[in-house]
Amino acid sequence: MTDLVIAAERVLVDGAFRPAAVVVEGGTIAAVGALEDAPASAVRLAQDEVLLPGLVDTHVHVNEPGRTEWEGFRTATAAAAAGGVTTLIDMPLNSIPPTVDVPALEVKRAAAAPASFVDVGFWGGAVPASLGHLRPLWDEGVFGFKCFLAPSGVDEFPHLERAGLDAALDELAAFDGLLIVHAEDPDVLARHENAGGRHYPAFVASRPEEAETAAIAAVVDGLRRTGGRAHVLHLSAASALPLIRAAKAEGLRLTAETCPHYLVFDEGGIPDGATQYKCCPPIRDAANQDALWAALLDGTIDLVVSDHSPSTPERKFAGDGDFQVAWGGIAGLQFGLPAVWSEARHRGVPLERVVGWFSQRSADFVGLTDRGRIAAGARADLVVFAPTAPHRVVREELRFRNPVSAYLDHDLVGVVRRTYLAGAPVDLDGPPRGRLLTRPA
Structure with missing residues (x-):
C-alpha cells in the first residue's frame, strides 16, 4: 500500500x-x-x-548525559529536524x-533512544x-x-x-576501522600562545594554519605506513589543501570535511568580543574561505557538516569577550543548509551541488547508502525547502537548548518548511520517532 506521494516541479x-x-x-x-x-x-x-533528500550530519556534539x-x-534532534x-x-x-568503551556507549544509547526526533548513530573515542x-x-x-x-x-x-x-592507526588498520581526527599540532599551538583578549585576530594568531598542516602531515604519514583510513575533521586551513590533494592522488584513504561557519563567516567580519564566533580551529580570512570553496568544488574537501558544539551562555560568554577564555564551539545545527546556500548563490554555485555535500556525500562517508538521496529503495527521509525565501535568524526559532548562535540576526536565503522521517512529517510537538543506528556491516 502506498503511504504517501509527494509531487513537485523540482525534485533533486x-x-x-526535475x-x-x-x-x-x-x-x-x-x-x-x-x-x-x-x-x-x-502532496503537491x-x-x-x-524536494530534497534528508541531510546527514556526521559531526554533532549532543553532550548528553553529563x-x-x-x-x-x-x-539537538529537534534543531536537526528544523534544519x-x-x-x-x-x-x-x-x-x-x-x-x-561499550558501557559508555550503552549509557549514551539509553539517553538517546526515547528522545530523538531523527535517526542517531555514534562515534567512539580513541584516547590514551x-x-x-x-x-x-x-x-x-x-x-x-x-x-x-x-x-x-575537557579533561575526560x-x-x-x-x-x-x-x-591508533595501527590498531584500526587491523580491522579497517576509521579514525577521525581533530588535527591541530600541540607544539605549534604552544609556540603561538598569546595573552588572548577581545581582539579576534589575536585569537586566530594563537591557532595558525601551521597547526593544522603539521597535524595533517602526521596523519598522512601514518596512513602511508599502515594503509588505514582517516578523516580530517572541520578543516579550516587552506594551506593544508595541497597536502590533502597529494595524499588522495597517492591513493591514501584520506577524506576531509569543512563546516558552514568557515564557508560563511570570515575573520574581517567578526567584532571584538563576539565570542559566539569562537571555534577551534578558528574562522580565518576571506582568501582562506575562497580556497575552501574551491576545494569543495574540485572534490578535495568531501563534505560539509555542522560541528554543532554548543554550551551554556555562561561558558560561551565567559571572560567578558576574551576569546581565550570563552568556550570554543559554534551552535549551528539548525542553519547549515540555508547559511551555505546563501553564500553559494553569491558565488554562482548551484543548490544541487550544495545539497550533495550535506546529504549523499556525508551519508556515503559513513556507509549509510540507504539515505541522503531520492531514489527507489532509499529511506523516505525528505525535506521541503524554499530556496528563495528570505530568512532572518531570530532567537525565537532556535530549537537547540541554549539560545546562543553565531547565526543569530544574520539574513539568510532559504527556509526548511517541512521534514519527513521515513515518509512521515516530523512533529516536534509529538513523540520522537528517530531510530538508533549502527554501522552497516
Missing part, C-alpha cells in the same frame, strides 16, 4: 532537479515517477518549494562518560586509555573513532601524542 534526483512524483511505501521510496502520473491525493509542493545543560538529544537534518552521528565527547581496546566498540556498531591531537578542552577526553596516533 541523481544530482539534478519534475517528479515520489512514491513512499513502508517508510521507503518505492518509486520516483513522472509528475503527470501523480494521483489526486498526492508550492511553486517556490523543492552535560545535558549544554545540549541534549531532544533539543532538514534527518540523520546525525553523535561525537564521543563532551558527554560524561565519553563514549570510549582506550588504545588497544577499540575493537569491542567497533563490534558494537560505532561508525569510527575520534581523536584529538591537541587538548580537547585527553588527546593522543604522536606515538598514540600511530598506535
Whole structure:
C-alpha cells in the first residue's frame, strides 16, 4: 500500500532537479515517477518549494548525559529536524562518560533512544586509555573513532601524542576501522600562545594554519605506513589543501570535511568580543574561505557538516569577550543548509551541488547508502525547502537548548518548511520517532 506521494516541479534526483512524483511505501521510496502520473491525493509542493533528500550530519556534539545543560538529544534532534537534518552521528565527547568503551556507549544509547526526533548513530573515542581496546566498540556498531591531537578542552577526553596516533592507526588498520581526527599540532599551538583578549585576530594568531598542516602531515604519514583510513575533521586551513590533494592522488584513504561557519563567516567580519564566533580551529580570512570553496568544488574537501558544539551562555560568554577564555564551539545545527546556500548563490554555485555535500556525500562517508538521496529503495527521509525565501535568524526559532548562535540576526536565503522521517512529517510537538543506528556491516 502506498503511504504517501509527494509531487513537485523540482525534485533533486541523481544530482539534478526535475519534475517528479515520489512514491513512499513502508517508510521507503518505492518509486520516483513522472509528475503527470501523480494521483489526486498526492502532496503537491508550492511553486517556490523543492524536494530534497534528508541531510546527514556526521559531526554533532549532543553532550548528553553529563552535560545535558549544554545540549541534549531532544533539543539537538529537534534543531536537526528544523534544519532538514534527518540523520546525525553523535561525537564521543563532551558527554560524561565519553563514549570510549561499550558501557559508555550503552549509557549514551539509553539517553538517546526515547528522545530523538531523527535517526542517531555514534562515534567512539580513541584516547590514551582506550588504545588497544577499540575493537569491542567497533563490534558494537560505532561508525569510527575520534581523536584529538591537541587538548580537547575537557579533561575526560585527553588527546593522543604522536606515538598514540600511530598506535591508533595501527590498531584500526587491523580491522579497517576509521579514525577521525581533530588535527591541530600541540607544539605549534604552544609556540603561538598569546595573552588572548577581545581582539579576534589575536585569537586566530594563537591557532595558525601551521597547526593544522603539521597535524595533517602526521596523519598522512601514518596512513602511508599502515594503509588505514582517516578523516580530517572541520578543516579550516587552506594551506593544508595541497597536502590533502597529494595524499588522495597517492591513493591514501584520506577524506576531509569543512563546516558552514568557515564557508560563511570570515575573520574581517567578526567584532571584538563576539565570542559566539569562537571555534577551534578558528574562522580565518576571506582568501582562506575562497580556497575552501574551491576545494569543495574540485572534490578535495568531501563534505560539509555542522560541528554543532554548543554550551551554556555562561561558558560561551565567559571572560567578558576574551576569546581565550570563552568556550570554543559554534551552535549551528539548525542553519547549515540555508547559511551555505546563501553564500553559494553569491558565488554562482548551484543548490544541487550544495545539497550533495550535506546529504549523499556525508551519508556515503559513513556507509549509510540507504539515505541522503531520492531514489527507489532509499529511506523516505525528505525535506521541503524554499530556496528563495528570505530568512532572518531570530532567537525565537532556535530549537537547540541554549539560545546562543553565531547565526543569530544574520539574513539568510532559504527556509526548511517541512521534514519527513521515513515518509512521515516530523512533529516536534509529538513523540520522537528517530531510530538508533549502527554501522552497516
